[in-house]
Amino acid sequence: MFEQAKVLIKSVALPLLTGFVSGFLTKDAMEVFETMTKPPYSPPGWLFPLVWTILYTLMGISIFLITQGEGEKKEQALSLYGYQLIVNFLWPVFFFSFGWYFFALLWLILLWILVLKMILVFYEISPLAAWLNLPYLLWLTFAAYLNAGIWLLN
Numbered sequence: 085m086f087e088q089a090k091v092l093i094k095s096v097a098l099p100l101l102t103g104f105v106s107g108f109l110t111k112d113a114m115e116v117f118e119t120m121t122k123p124p125y126s127p128p129g130w131l132f133p134l135v136w137t138i139l140y141t142l143m144g145i146s147i148f149l150i151t152q153g154e155g156e157k158k159e160q161a162l163s164l165y166g167y168q169l170i171v172n173f174l175w176p177v178f179f180f181s182f183g184w185y186f187f188a189l190l191w192l193i194l195l196w197i198l199v200l201k202m203i204l205v206f207y208e209i210s211p212l213a214a215w216l217n218l219p220y221l222l223w224l225t226f227a228a229y230l231n232a233g234i235w236l237l238n
Contacts, residue, residue, distance in 0.1 A: 091151060096144030099169060103140045106173045107133070113180035123233025139220045143169075146206060146213035153209040161209055164202040171195045185235035192231055196224045 107113070114129040143165075150161045172195055179188035199221050207214035 088152075092145070092148045095148035095151065096141055098147075099140035099143040100137070102169055102173050103136050106176050107136075110176045110180040113176060116180055120234055121237040123230060123237065126230060126233075135223060139223060142216045142219060146210075146216040149210040149213040149216075150206060153213075155209055157205050157208045161202065161205045164198060164205055168195060168198040168202055171198060179231065185231065185238065189228065189231045189235055192224065192228050196221065196228060199224060 114132070117129055147162075147165050150158065150165070153161075171191065175188055175191050175195060178184045178191055199217065203214045203217050203221060206217065
């Protein structure tokens with residue numbers, strides 16, 4: 085039981101740490117975001133860290149469930165999780181640090197595809213792990229709308 089608790093903590097800590105480091109590298113991002121012309125329904129800047137903290141926590145719980153599972157798809161699930169986490173980490177750097185709005189949109193589409201594939205593979209191991217990532221996919225869809233709008237308007 086104690087070992088599983090340690091694995092759960094590490095599973096949740098990894099995406100949270102990934103988001104924290106990415107956020108640190110783009111720490112002026114919200115100041116830049118506030119100065120941009122944004123599409124309708126753009127949320128206030130304070131909402132982004134809150135949403136991402138929730139999504140990273142759900143990601144961590146889901147990968148914990150996958151590590152507890154068995155089967156031939158487990159290795160594929162772990163790989164997809166790792167790839168999407170790396171792509172996720174780099175998006176804010178491309179968008180905020182480099183100002184590559186169109187490239188960031190293409191990168192975000194890549195992330196969306198990876199997350200969808202990850203969810204489908206997760207479902208075969210743990211349906212709950214898959215469902216925990218649905219808010220992430222929905223948020224990425226909204227983020228793509230925002231990214232496209234910012235690219236077109238700025």
